[in-house]
Amino acid sequence: MQILKFSDEKATNLELCGGKGANLAKLTRAGFKVPQGFIISVKAYGKFIENDENIKNLIENFGYIFDYQDLDKLEKQSKILREAFLELDFGSEFLKEFDENLKEFDENTAFSVRSSSTMEDLNSAAFAGAHDTFLNIYGRDEILKYIKHCFASLWQSRAILYREEKNFFQNEACMAVVVQKMVNADFAGVSFSINPVKNRNDEILINANYGLGESVVNGEFEVDEYCVSKSDFSLRSSHIATKEFCIIQDKFGTKEEKISKERQNIPCLSEEKLKQIAKLNCDVEKYYAFAQDIEWAIEKDELYLLQARAITTLAERWTRDESAERYPNVITPFTWDYVDKAFHISLEYSFEMMNLPSFKGKWFASFNNYIYGNQNAVWLYMQSGNLGIDFKNLDTALEQILQKYPHIYDLPKQWMRDLDDYLKGIGSLENKMLLNDEQAFDFLDEVVNLGTIYFRPNIAISVTQSLLYRILKTFLEKLVGEKSGFYFDILTRFDESKTAQVNEDLLTLAEFIVKDPFLKSEFEKYNSQELEEKMFNYKVLRQKFWSFLAHHGHREIDFDPYHPTWSEAPSVVLDNIKLLLNSDFEKLANEKLHKKKLYFNTKNELFALLPKQWHFGFDELLNLVKTYTLLDDLEHYETTRLSILVRKATKAIGEYFVKLGIIKDPLDVFFTHMQTILDYKEGKITSQMVRLEIEKEKVQYLENSKKIPAWNLGEEDEVLEGDSEVLEGVAGSMGVAIGEVYLVHSKDDFATFPKDAILVARTTNPAWTPLFYSAKGVITESGGALSHGAVTAREMKLPAVMSIRNAMQILKNGMQVKIDGNKGKVYILD
Incomplete structure (x- = not known):
């Protein structure tokens, strides 16, 4: 089949029906009131061009020789391709299918004919306006003509440039076409499930005008704007424009029409209609579990959904809400450069894996050596919208989770497989000798590349863990109400984590010391630095201690590798051991079994409240929560192995810089930028320029380390007095x-x-x-x-x-x- 109805399950396939077509099919199948239509699939596009060698050769050749620098030449190349498309004929098989679909509509029906590229409305690219749309098309021959125009619009110069900008291969671009019954709208417009102007997540923003929605979407006309409460859909504020013109249907497409003076300055929407639009917007957001903007139309008092897209852009708002836990202290410029690169690569990779819209911008950024998070982006991706899951039936809910997030089962297995390669890479680099500056520079590249590849799916781990915790919390709230916090705490306690294993190893060392009167006396008498110096006197303990550091010495003291790890600062580990000397070791051992029993009994207690057919779904949810909690902890543990290698690389480069007289302390390399090191390596800048940058950045770093960062960038923190109750x-x-x-x-x-x-x-x-x-x-x-x-x-x-x-x-x-x-x-x- 080359043509699919919106209601066909296959029509939801983006690769078959393009972004717009697949989206309309999903909304139709979800029960939204979408105007009826059908999709000319990518298969039809393929058959349309497959029998014409000329156009196949043009596409193949132009795909490699498009002149992206000379726009006039590119437009000429584009025009040659588009004109060739319009000369082609449809095959008899296609025409037969087309006629069968068209006959389901009245012969006087007006249609919109819209391009639906396989690279359009993707999570990673919106392609807004890059391809053609034709409105109010009547009759078989006219519709077929404009389907050709849509096929040809795949090769509009603006679309070609956009694909190049997004690094898509030109030859892989394909086109589907949406043929949809027109709504002869009395009113139309757009609605945003969050207010992108004021960055309010509790408001819905609605723009509206008389007639078709093109007057609103194109932004060329004065339109009404309404802010509606998201909680009860009441009108909060409005701006009623002087609406002089609107767009209406015409026999040959659309036309502008002057609005009568008595209607120009009155609201085009009643509060009742605003509530209906706001509710529709929220329902679409709930379905996609992500903030959405929608196009809507009202004809004869009936509200229709025309289109929906994810909202992915909000103004930046920098706070410490998201970053203070990850990055509590000042960060050196060098560290942030490579972390920033790896993090944003991981963000793009992880969001694509999770089928989330692509984020274009900065999630984290450094200001005065402190890291701030773009809180609007964090809210949009992590907290906005409904989970999109129906908790009335847990088995169905589990199916919904797996449909929306198919990576959930595969990611842990994939990550563990990739971990082997990462650890082999770590081992290889740990043993590598750095005999000269060239080797040191190359080594740094290898470390950064290894870490970047390893870290790609890691954001998906933490985001999925957060998602699963939200799902578990929501379910428990519905099941046990106010007691949900009590049950949640028990069901998210796990002793099997890597951190728990490290703690057990520390406790084992502490217990060994406590059982030896001499060692216990020594640890009570001396501080950690003194104990580190005396360690060679404690033969058995020394072996156990060095064995511990051999396994866990890569543990960080601070996020920034500018600071030493445990293996380079054993006194920190000894401080930890000293803290544990007064532990009740027997009680701790018994508590481990007690926790397991408590978890088991709590789970059974909740099972008793659930229908038997829900037990599997609930058990699977708990297993996933546990899997991702342990995986998130393990990921952090393994990531810190990079700290030792980063310090090895920077020390080697630093020692080379010391020989050149650029710096005195090898670790001062951390106060330069990665690009500066690359530029120096390539001879683009002098050693004097490197030295000046390091001196300046180090002074700023030390000054900033003494400051308490403002929580909201650019705002003075209100410091409460100590007597606040x-x-x-x-x-x-x-x-x-x-x-x-x-x-x-x-x-x-x-x-x-x-x-x-x-x-x-x-x-x-x-x-x-x-x-x-x-x-x-x-x-x-x-x-x-x-x-x-x-x-x-x-x-x-x-x-x-x-x-x-x-x-x-x-x-x-x-x-x-x-x-x-x-x-x-x-x-x-x-």
Whole structure:
């Protein structure tokens, strides 16, 4: 079949029906009121050109020789191709199918004939306006004529240029065509499920005019604008334009019509119609589980959905909401350069894998050495829209999850397979000798490339984990109501993580020391630096300790590899061990079994509340939550192996720069940019220019490290006084505790952390986990339910409250607080 109805399941295939056609088919099959029509598939396009050697040769040759620099020449090449298309004839088989589909409509029906390229309305490219659309077309011959024009528009110069810009192969471009019954609209326009002008996610923005929607879409006419509440669809504000013209149907297409003066300044939509449009927009957003803009039309009081697209662009709004947990401290320019590159490559790769719209812009950016997140982008991709899942039947819900996110089962297996290659690459690079500057530069390239390839799917892991947590939370809220937080905490505690394994190894070392009176005495007597120097005196412990570092020495102290790892700073590990010496080892061992029993009993308790046929679906959901929680932790553990290699590369380059007199400390290379190193290597800049950049960047870095970054870039933070009674954040782990707070700024505070204190930090990472064994509760300035601090607190049954802004300024060591992990609040008792 070369032609498919909107209602045909095959019509939802983008490769067969193009972006616009597949989208209309999906919306039709989902039950939305879409005007009827059919799709001339890519197969028809292929058959249309396959028997003409001339046009096949033109496409093949021009695909390689298009002149993208000379627009006049490109337009001439484009015109030759398009004119050749219009000379071709349709085959008899196609015409027979076409006539069968057309006869289902009244002979006086007007149609729109729209291009639907296989590269149009993709998640990675919108192609807005790149191909042709024809409106109000009557009669068989006219429709066929404009189908040819749509085929030819694949080779419009603007479409050719757009494909080149997006790095698509010209020869792989194909065209489908949508033939759709026209709505003779009384009113039409567009609607956005979030307000992209004000960056409001609680508002729907609607533009409208009399007549067809082209007057709104083209942006050439004055139109009405309405802001509607997303919660109850009530009208919040409106701008009623002086609407002088609209576009209406005409016998030969469309035409402009002057609007009567008495109608020009009155709203073209009633509040009731606004509610209907807003609800339709929200329903489409729910279906796609992503913010959408839609084109709509009203004819004779009937509302029709004409088109829907994902909203992927909002103005940047830089905050520390998303970045403070990942990047709590200042970052050197060199580190951020390669992290920024790898992160955004991963973002594009991961979103494509997850079938999410492509994001074009910066997700994270560095300002004054602190990393900020583009909060509007974060909200749009991570929190906007409904999950698009019906929880009335869990078996059906599981099917919906797998349909919407087919990568969920495959990603963990794929990642584990790729891990082998990554670890082999790590091993090869660890053993590589760097004998000269050329080898050092090449080594740096190899490290960055290895890390970039390894990291590509890793954003998908954390995003999927977040998605699964949202699904589990939503389901538990519907099942047990207010008790959902209690059950959620238990069902997201796992002892099998890599971080848990590292902690067990630390506990084993601590227990070994406690059982040896001499070693215990030594550890009580000396600080960690002194113990590091004396380690050679402790033969058995030394072997165990070096074995631990051989396995886990790549663990980071700080995200930035400018700082040493555990293997280069063993005293940090010794501080952690000292914190564990007072642990109740027997109790900890018993708790592990207790947690497993509690998980098992809790799961069975929830099973008893569910119909038997839902048990499999719920069990699968829990398995996926566990899989991705452990995978996210393992991914972080393996990623930090790169730190040792990055330090090896930068030290080697740094030593070369020391010989040249550019710097005195090899690690000062971290204060230059990667492009600067490449430019110097290629002889584009002098050593003096490198030296000046390093000096400038280092001074700025050191100055910025002493500052507390504004939470919202460009705004002054409102610092609350210490006598504020209640601090509100986000619940991270259930439970209530009262105790004195202790602020941990860095590893330097580990050794002095008091037993049973409330841990307060900007954020925590896996290397901080031993602190939790001594803590009574946890407060952080950033993070949420998925953060390391929250996950670890749940594992250890400690109450935790995350995202308390300015907690490090408001709270002081020794302050008495009550931490309520159930409500996400901290009460200052002093």
